[in-house]
Amino acid sequence: MEQAVTDLERNRREQQELARRLDALREEETLLTSILDLAEHSAAVPEQAQEESTPRPSRAPSRGAPTPPARGQRRDTAARPPRGRRARQPTGRRPLLRDLLLDLLKGHVEPCPAHELREELLRVHPDRVPTPQVVRNTLEGLVAKGLIRRHKQNRSVLYTVVEPGDGAGTDIVTPGPG
Numbered sequence: 135m136e137q138a139v140t141d142l143e144r145n146r147r148e149q150q151e152l153a154r155r156l157d158a159l160r161e162e163e164t165l166l167t168s169i170l171d172l173a174e175h176s177a178a179v180p181e182q183a184q185e186e187s188t189p190r191p192s193r194a195p196s197r198g199a200p201t202p203p204a205r206g207q208r209r210d211t212a213a214r215p216p217r218g219r220r221a222r223q224p225t226g227r228r229p230l231l232r233d234l235l236l237d238l239l240k241g242h243v244e245p246c247p248a249h250e251l252r253e254e255l256l257r258v259h260p261d262r263v264p265t266p267q268v269v270r271n272t273l274e275g276l277v278a279k280g281l282i283r284r285h286k287q288n289r290s291v292l293y294t295v296v297e298p299g300d301g302a303g304t305d306i307v308t309p310g311p312g
Contacts, residue, residue, distance in 0.1 A: 245292030
């Protein structure tokens with residue numbers, strides 16, 4: 135009987151640990167997905183410009199085996215089918231998290247903390263469920279690009295949109311009461 139009680143307690147502790155690890159992996163997946171979205175968006179602009187400037191071949195491609203890239207050239211990765219989670223997404227592109235957060239922030243007159251922006255995002259876009267850390271990282275990326283400004287007030291960090299013509303400073307420290 136005592137052995138069964140001990141085994142049950144150990145099993146419950148292991149389940150709790152596995153649940154914590156699963157939550158951490160889900161957060162990491164969300165963060166990596168956001169990074170991948172950002173990288174794809176950044177890479178799409180030069181690819182589109184290159185596609186527009188590249189003349190289209192006038193003859194149909196041969197049906198033989200693909201030719202290997204010339205020495206020093208990279209293999210064309212655009213022909214590869216998408217894998218994993220991205221393969222299940224519809225063809226219409228979802229707006230980037232940074233664009234959604236920037237739009238939400240533009241609707242605020244007062245500086246806004248990241249957790250409020252996340253809550254608003256969850257209400258307005260229920261299909262998007264980024265972790266609080268992903269929201270903070272995205273906001274910090276917008277600060278780095280000079281699109282929003284960070285305000286530190288005591289231990290809180292608040293964000294506002296940079297108006298055109300504003301200075302380039304990103305941190306505004308506001309002393310707290312007392």
